[in-house]
Amino acid sequence: MPARESAGLEAVGSVAVRTFAAHQSIDTARTRAVRHAATGADTDRFADYDDDLTGGQLYDPDAEYEPDPEYAATLAPDAARQRRERVGPTGRPLPYFPIPGPVSEHGPATIIAMCNQKGGVGKTTSTINLGAALAEYGRRVLLVDFDPQGALSVGLGVNPMELDITVYNLLMERGLAADEVLLKTAVPGMDLLPSNIDLSAAEVQLVSEVARESTLQRALKPLMQDYDYVIIDCQPSLGLLTVNALTAAHRVIVPLECEFFALRGVALLTETIEKVRERLNPELDLDGILATMYDSRTVHSREVLARVVEAFGEHVFHTVIGRTVRFPETTVAGEPITTYASNSVGAAAYRQLAREVLARCHAE
Structure with a gap:
């Protein structure tokens, strides 16, 4: 080259x-x-x-x-x-990811599924903060809360129990426009499709539907021209809701806690991604594995990260998200770390991740 x-x-x-x-x-x-x-x-x-x-x-x-x-x-x-x-946390030379320039027009959107069947690995935190960082760089972003627990909605200051209309209604009710469900967040350029416990019923109700795996894809289609990125926060399972998210997505980001039990499930997830690509969505691609909750002061974290890099190579993001008390604080505050603690280490990490995601997208 x-x-x-x-x-x-x-x-x-x-x-x-x-x-x-x-x-x-x-x-x-x-x-x-x-x-x-x-x-x-x-x-x-x-x-x-x-x-x-x-x-x-x-x-x-x-x-x-x-x-x-x-x-x-x-x-x-x-x-x-x-x-x-210039060695990054992954042990590889750390490239420079340039600041993205402004865009003159928006859309069509690239859909990213934030997916891992193990809970507590940083999916919701990464969805919120990656979305906020992309919005900071002038991209229009839609976050989709696709977990019945509604953690993404809570993390953006929304009380799921007070919602009358959620993404569940968008999936199950014909004639309902996405604009009726959308909520504006406190971050300019970033919107939310909220969720609550009602979404758990969708997994049962969709079983009898025709083309049930593509229900979310059809619901998001009218919104594609309005956004640059749609990020779906998946539930911690490989059930029908997650398959819907993978069928709708162009890319998958797998947040992976630097802990041994989290590492064990990645092989099963990549197998599921391959099946969805072969049978339902040939455009689906594994964008990368994002190491989260990393602390190099522990030998265990370093060993897990080294194993991930050895197994997945360049599919592992150069950006690594370290442990910091700021992340649980932002959940209580109901806002992204990029606004809650703009100059913090965590905010810098997610801004770098946003630049890396943009660089990977533009390289194709």
Whole structure:
């Protein structure tokens, strides 16, 4: 791939991203122009990468390259080596994922299923914060709460028990428009299809339906032109609701807690993804495995992450989400970490994940 190499691009699986060294040589004036286009702010404020964040709204994309002590403790067993050799938490060279430019028009949407049959691995947290980070970069995002527990709705400050109309009604009632179910969130550019316990009845009722696996796909079809990304928060099972999400999706992100029991179920999930691809949705693709709740201070976390990288290679995201008390705090606050603690390590991680997801999508 000589053309990519000459442009300072490095192949990461099927993804071509600019390397850190190439990024350092980018013309400063061009960098300022891109940031000005994205933020509308005075470009003089971005003369140096070391400028402070202003009002919690601006983000230094190179913050990860010089991690603070908290970041170093949770993500890098040897922070000095990480800075010196540009080695990421996964043990691979950490590419530079550029800040995405603004988009002039929206749609059609790419649908991402956030899926893992094991509970408590960070699906809902990742759905909320990845969506918020993509919205921060100017993308229109729709979050679909497809779990009867309604955790995604709760995490965005919605009380599921007070809802009269949810995604369940959108699935089961003919003639109901998606606009009647949509809720606006506090994050500009990010909307929600909420859920509550009523959705548990859908799994039984859909059994007798014709083309029952495609019910969610048909419900989302009228919304495709209005959004850039639709992210579905799946329930922790491989039942009919999850199969519906996989049938509707273009990509799957698998959040994986860096813990041995979580690792055991990934093989079963990838087998299910393959079956859905062969029988129902040939467009479905495994976008990546996202390591969550990682703490390099424990040997167990490092061993699990190493095994995942060994087994799945470039399908493992370079971005790793570390443990931080900020995530449970945001659930109580009912907002994403990108707004609740904008300058935190967790917010920086999900912004990097958003850039990595965009880079992977644009590479195809």
